[in-house]
Structure formats: C-alpha cells, structure tokens
Amino acid sequence: xxxxxxxxxxxITKRGQNVxxxxxxxxxxxxxxxxxxxxxxxxxxLTYFQNEAQLEKxxxxxxxxxxxxxxxxxxxxEIQRTEQGDSAMYLCASSLAGGGETQYFxxxxxxxxx
Amino acid sequence: GxxxxxxxxxxTLSEEAFxxxxxxxxxxxxxxxxxxxxxxxxxxxLLLKATKADDKGSNKGFEATYRKETTSFHLEKGSVQVSDSxxxxxxxxxxxxxxLTFGKGITLxxxx
Numbered sequence: 020x021x022x023x024x025x026x027x028x029x030x031i032t033k034r035g036q037n038v039x040x041x042x043x044x045x046x047x048x049x050x051x052x053x054x055x056x057x058x059x060x061x062x063x064x065l066t067y068f069q070n071e072a073q074l075e076k077x078x079x080x081x082x083x084x085x086x087x088x089x090x091x092x093x094x095x096x097e098i099q100r101t102e103q104g105d106s107a108m109y110l111c112a113s114s115l116a117g118g119g120e121t122q123y124f125x126x127x128x129x130x131x132x133x
Numbered sequence: 134g135x136x137x138x139x140x141x142x143x144x145t146l147s148e149e150a151f152x153x154x155x156x157x158x159x160x161x162x163x164x165x166x167x168x169x170x171x172x173x174x175x176x177x178x179l180l181l182k183a184t185k186a187d188d189k190g191s192n193k194g195f196e197a198t199y200r201k202e203t204t205s206f207h208l209e210k211g212s213v214q215v216s217d218s219x220x221x222x223x224x225x226x227x228x229x230x231x232x233l234t235f236g237k238g239i240t241l242x243x244x245x
Binding site: 059124 | 169
C-alpha cells in the first residue's frame, strides 16, 4: 500500500490556460473523491467516482471543470480557462465503498493562477 | 444541508496541558464523524472516527465521543506534546456517497 499519490504537487499557470491534475488512489479502493481547499478553510467536496462512474458533482464544480476515471483506477481533474479564483489546493482521496469508510488523502496539488 | 462548526483558533498550549477542541454538527440522517489532522508540510490524515451515537474514537492519546443529543464530537487529549502541533479538522460523512463535510480547522501550537 503506497498511499494516494497526486501529480504534480505544484502548478503555476497563467489565467486562461488549461491545467490537468492526476490522482492515483490506493489500489483496492473503488471510491475516489476530489476536494478543494483554500487558505484557512477546510476541504470542500467537488466530485466523486465509484469505479469509473462519476456519481455526484458539487455545484462548486463549474462547467470549466471536468473529471474522469476512465478505467476505475487513476483519475484526472481538468480545469479549462483557469481564473485567479481557481487558486487552491486540490485534494484527492480514496476509500472502499460503504458508509463510514475512512477516506485516505493524497498530498494535494497546489495551483496558483497568475 | 450538512455543516460542521469548530471553535475559533488558533490555540496555544504548554506541553502536558489538557486539550479540548470543540466540534458541533448539523446533518440529515445518521452521520459518521471524523477528526483529521494535518501536520506541517504533510497531507491530511485520519486521527480517529466514530460511526454511531455513543461510540468513542481514540488514537495517539486523543479521544472523541459521538454525542447525538448535543450533536457534538469534541476532541480531547489529557497531555499534549510539542509533536501534536498541527491543524485539526472535524468532519462528517453521510449518505451513500459518504462525501465529507469539513469544519474550518483549528491550528494547535504546543510550546515546550
């Protein structure tokens, strides 16, 4: 068990550019979650997958955001036409299915939009 | 909707002091409750959890009891150490998707 990994760890981009982040969950976990965390706040839910199906998206997830988990393993989160307000830490977590299961978090990708 | 309220911080304590961090919640259904911790330069990691009323979660000397009647999940430790300095987040998970709703977090600094 190598834990949840995320790549890149840091990303600096200019406003209007597209960015893509990757998350590799713990191998036997069928659920994968994306959260966003801004300074001084707790993480906020963005979306989640069970296997390859995206089952819920938050209203925080505008049309510029898209997430995929094509084979039920790794996931990508893409932000198109980035805005300064997108600057945040993007966290990925994985878990087994079921109520009360622990979500294990990756180290996060810190995005700065200039 | 679901929400988690944590006491305002930051909190600064001397080593070996008693710690209480308050957490209350509002939720539909029967949530599971969690405390996550973020040490400097590291990612979020689970500290403890409780999945039903009156359960007590414990780990590394920390404890929290799921109190349905007061909708609370306060974190306690009898004697804090410098190594406990971190940001602590209270969270709840409900429903089939178990997505987490977090509080704002509180920074704990323990001085020698």
